[in-house]
Amino acid sequence: MNKITDQTPFPPPGRTPREDTAAVMKFYKLPRAFPLETLREAQRAAGAPDGEKRRDLRRKFIFTCDPVTARDYDDALSLEKDRAGNRVLGVHIADVSHFVRPGGALDREARKRSTSVYLCDRVVPMLPESLSNGVCSLVPGEDRLAFSVFLTFNGKGEVVRREFVKSVICSRARFTYEQVMRIINPAVRRIDGVKPAWAAVIRKISALAQQLREKRFAAGALDLDVPESEVLLDADGEMTGIETRPYDESHQMIEECMVAANEAVAKELWTRGVKTLARLHEPPDPDKLLMLRAELRGLGIKAGNIENEKVFAQFQRSIKGHPLYPTLTAMILRSMKKAVYDSTTMGHFGLAKKHYAHFTSPIRRYPDLILHRQLSAFLSGRDAVIPPRELAKLAEHATEQEDVATEAERALLEIKKYRLLESQLSTRQILDYDAVISKCTPFGCFVEIPELAVSGLVHISRLSRRYVRFNESDQSLSAPGGGSWRPGDRIAVHVARVDFAQRRIDFVPVASP
Secondary structure (H helix, E strand, C coil), X not given: CCCCCCCCCCCCCCCCHHHHHHHHHHHXXXXXXXXXXXXXXXXXXXXXXXXXXXXXXXXXXXXXXXXXXXXXXXXXXXXXXXXXXXXXXXXXXXXXXXXXXXCCHHHHHHHHHCXXXXXXXXEECCCCHHHHXXXXXXXXXXXXXXEEEEEEXXXXXXXXXXXXXXXXXXXXXXXXXXXXXXXXXCCCCCCCCCCHHXXXXXXXXXXXXXXXXXHHHHCCCCCCCCCEEEEEECCCCCEEEEEEECCCHHHHHHHHHHHHXXXXXXXXXXXXXXXXXXEEECCCCHHHXXXXXXXXXXXXXXCCCCXXXXXXXXXXXXXXXXXXXXXXXXXXXXXXXXXXXXXXXXXXXXXXXXXXXXXXXXXXXXXXXXXXXXXXXXXXXXXXXXXXXXXXXXXXXXXXXXXHHHHHHHHHHHHHHHHHHHHHXXXXXXXXXXXXXXXXXXXXXXXXXXXXXXXXXXXXXXXXXXXXXXXXXXXXXXXXXXXXXXXXXXXXXXXXXXXXXXXXXXXXXXXXX
């Protein structure tokens, strides 16, 4: 893969829609296949006997919850009560470290890739399918090796005990997010195929997750969760639309449990002197916050003292439902530092966590695999310390590969969206879209189209035949005799021009002058 910088150009589309993915993969040097040596080692590892001492959890009710389209399941949950009546949450993660041994062909390839890449029509995996979709996938009804984190919570949602064990589990059921939403819906009394005892456990985990979520927000965590969008493609690789899935309580249940497990492992190792790959997210620079406040003031939005972390978080949550929410969220993200992997500093501003590292996805992230190995060594009394120079190299490489994966995923999505709008022009089947004005300038206004998650420019010449004036005081546009446009206003538009080379889309109002 390439190293992403501010000067990195954007990849060109393929010669046809079917070739877009290949063009993006070539541009970012994404691997197309695993070396033969790696595949052979994966097959051997999948059938290797387990010599480790493990806790047998196969009689417990353990389940997975994933999107309906998921092909691998690397995390599962359970919940019980201890003798004192405290809730004991079990987070069970596929024990990838048992199969991927340090220094082998599998390990070398996984380290090189560092992350799976999720393109809109395929996945470029970190590990071969015989592992990621096979013995490391926690499919229901199959015995699987896991690394289990048990967290005991009191009534206030505080962790009073944490335990980490190598285990063998057997998932009883595989639920989708939609099924979990039905289960936790108080209006739904019974669901076919779901035992009442199972439903009761899921409801209790959901309630715990909401309690943890409220505690995070009270501590100053940001609420930047957005609905997931999936680009729909036809057999020729042409985009046909976007399907948006809400980020609801079922997603929040999984996220809070994973965040809790990640925090617990990071705290266990870091506070005991074992440096690992922290998932570092530092607070914004004060100068960036001053610029953000000035930008918001120009839109007529008072943010308050956002230099204070809790005020910043409260403001961010307060803008939900605002017509300019996508634009305001983008402005907030630009003011913040990017989350990275780091070997010397720990802390996650966005999650309001003092200790945080990635542990829960070793199938698709190499830093998680490193953390599994370190925790395993620590629990068995072996040396869990990685030399500082080696740890720093791992952190830098993992961050670079994550940047490449993010850019590749974004680039392919943008190419597909540009092709969709370009095809409307070429076939003259132009559709109207509801848009929101995000910014006004002396030469026109920029608009966001939520339906496609794209932005573009409406030039002033398209707004009115009269002279259009830019009003700097309130960042608006107006024309003599009527007609005004300001950020937050809704406007119906259709595409007028698509420029792949300049990465620019021009729109015109449906009621064009």
